[in-house]
Amino acid sequence: MSLFRIALAGEGGQGVQSIAEILAEAAYNENKQAIYIPNFGLEQRGGVSIAFLQFSERRIGAPKFQKADIVIALSSRAVERTLTYSGEETLYVYDSSFKLGPEELPEQAKQIIDLPAIETANNKLHPRVFNIIIMGAVIGLSNVVSFEAAKEALEHKLAYKFEKDPKLRELNYKALEIGKEMGEKALKEGVV
Amino acid sequence: MATPTVPKSWYLPTKPHKFCPGCGHGIVLKALGEVIDEMGIQDQTIFGCDIGCSLLSWNFFACDSTQTHHGRTTPVMTGIKRARPELLCIGYMGDGGGYSIGSQHLLNAAVRNEKLTLVLVNNTNYGMTGGQMAPTTLPGQKTETSPFGRNPEQTGYPTMGPEFIAQLTPDSAYVARGTVSKYKQLKKYLRSALRNQMEGNGFSFVEVLSTCPTNWRTNASQTWNFLEDEMEKYFPVGELKTPFGKGEK
Amino acid sequence: MQRVIGESKRSFVTGNEAAAWACMAAGADIMFGYPITPQNEIMHYWTRIAPQFEREFLQTEDELSAGFTVCGAVQSGKKAFTATAGPGNVLMQEPFGMAEAMRLPIVGIIQQRGGPSSGTVIYSQQEVTLTTFGGNGEGHRIVYSTATHQEIYDYIVKGFNVAWKHRFPVFILGDGYQAKMREPLEMYDPQDKGIEMVEPYPLLGLGGKIGTDREPSHLCNIYSLEEELYEVVLKFAAEYEALAPQIIEYEERECDQSDIIILAHGVVSRAADDAVKALRAQGIKAGYFRPITLRPFPQQQLRDAIARSGAKKMLIAESAYGQFDRLVKQEIYGETISIENLFMPGVGIIENDIINKVKSIL
Structure with a gap:
């Protein structure tokens, strides 16, 4: 795998940094080089939170980048903030519930994809696993880490919660799987 | 006639000392030296001094000693004490170092109840730099930077150090104000302040009212009058907080 | 030496966490700190780990x-250390100056943030001047500018040893990106790598009976006579200069027969390294030079690289407006190579920034 770059953005509290950390950890466990850096500013809460992720087989250069291979925006404000990271080779992903006009979406992208992640989380699973669906979608779209490695890293990160409530484990795995299928399907259909 | 004795804990190669004639530092350091001798703590004492006239004490004692920056004796001694709690740390500073440039250190060391003994010499001016106004300059007192007398409307009232430190510290702290005019009392306060550290009780602070004839431009009797009539009236001498009971010698 | 890490292990942590563990493994006894972003997590990890050891x-x-x-x-x-950034680093120049004057073996970790003033809490390389030559002294300090988590770890371990062996203050110059990002590194106990840690020793509180066993130790940092100070500073300068060849570290790649040498330090050197590889792949003869020690500076090594390269140009890339550039120029005074620059104060530099700049000037 050559260098692969992902920018994940959402509102504080949506779990953007958590899934970035899990993805990075999964790649690390697969003996890949990985760098994860959160944007961090003055706001502890509120404001758009962005995670910058890079994966590679060899040492990764600068921790930030200009254009991503995948951008995922988890809120309409996050779309505005992440337009700059979309280039000619970028898969640009946002949630279909945002109802955005073409002028609000990036001018440059290889493919612009809207996923029904919020709707699926709310109707089929639980609003809390919205971010895990997105994490699954990243895997479906990029194969940047294997599904098994992602599951293991998820288990590692959330073990303390799963112990208290084993049903949560099933819920999270289900969300991961649904997200992965969602990503694979979108890629195949080539929705622009 | 008996020859004057010097404390055993004084470092003789640096004597006679370099303080101006009539300066109170020599008296404070003699009291401190005698107390160190009487308590037998010379070998475990670390003496630290500020910049200002107090810096002239950097090699005054035959104790391990260190010299810091203006106002920074408190954190240096805090670092030593935190790293080596078995050592007895004495920080020595002037009113400028303690109440002005290093006031945040003094205040926070007091709040944390650091197990230190700090001795602050109050002579109502910055001596080393040539007699400028200090936090402790009395209302109406003339200095190089208050040539028409300190006007409290413009520059506030003198800092009442022991009073505010007593407010900040728990009951295990020791806080007193002595004066070079009452030598035995001063020694008692210094002894209590060291004992409090040795027993691991808490922060120990002694302000000492002292003289600066060079910058006050006073002769011997005027010097003593200013100390006893002006300073001691404004700054009450006594123990403000003691875990040992006030009557104890 | 107390074992802290046990079996050496690969880890995937932030630079701040790597720093806290490195100080622990190096045998640091005590940390003093004050909160400032982006170094806070060094204190957070230290306070959690410290009681166990x-x-x-x-x-x-x-x-x-x-x-x-x-x-x-x-x-x-x-063994004591602190960590800071930005305005905190400004305030610390006063104690760092005292450490320089009294030759105190302190270790400071600097995670640079944006400046001037409060700037940003994020990232920069704008604390180069302050960390190398801050204070009212002569820059008798050792400054390692790290680029990876592994280097943060390795140079902290080394830094404690260099500080205690030679008694010059040592600074690990990182930045907000290195502080906050996660990447892999190997953590280890120094003895497992054959590194012998230098034992600390007291300058005060020496024990024994004063006057009988020994003289008192009097440490001073102010002198009555200008000649006294002059002698002290000259002595320190001579010792520093004699030590420098042992301390200096740098990286050099592809400088021989190059048309342009790219010079960067710290995290920017990663982008410079990648840029050189990409340029070479495109047939552009670029070389890479990176000082790891900013103080003392590998000036002879850089002069040699310039001479061997035959390059007509050098590009200095930094996330500051010329602090590194000034340092380089004063160190290689007299060289006639033309110097271009890519100054991006307070923002990251990626390989494309450097590649585009190189193409625009060649």
């Missing part, structure tokens, strides 16, 4: 106090 911590009232408490603790013979 009987190490100490004090959160002081400000950075002046953090620096001076470190000075006190090392005088008493304990």
